[in-house]
Amino acid sequence: MTDIPKPTLTVKPQSSLFTGDSVTLRCESWDGWEFFWNKNSNTESTEASTKTIDSVKVSDGGEYRCRARKEGHYTNYSEPVTVKIYGNCTSLFTYILHK
Structure with missing residues (x-):
């Protein structure tokens, strides 16, 4: 096998998420x-x-890539996808309301 195309990495529903x-x-x-x-x-x-x-944490955020293998043949890694996880905003809203 020559010129094995690298896989495509997709994220659903999106790459910016909140905890949970x-x-x-x-x-x-x-x-x-x-x-x-x-x-x-x-x-x-x-x-x-x-x-x-199913329930993301801030630590699940980061740069993800993937590759595939079959019978000792490997693809190159996919292009990276950065997943950003934002913490719960409740404490920020509470602070603003009580300021």
């Missing part, structure tokens, strides 16, 4: 490939083509 929101990252490549997820330059275990986090 749900997010799904999808690594789009060919069927039958294994996927490797990379967050902030740390490779995570082999997983499916989608990675869902």
Whole structure:
């Protein structure tokens, strides 16, 4: 195999979220490939083509990339996607109201 295209990484519903929101990252490549997820330059275990986090925390934020493998052949990593997680705004609103 030569010139294996790198996968495309998408984020649904969006890449800017609040704590407690749900997010799904999808690594789009060919069927039958294994996927490797990379967050902030740390490779995570082999997983499916989608990675869902049901209740995000601030620590889930960062730069994500993915790559695929089949029969010893690897794609390059996808373009990075930055996921930003914002903390709950309740305390900020409470402070402003009581100021």
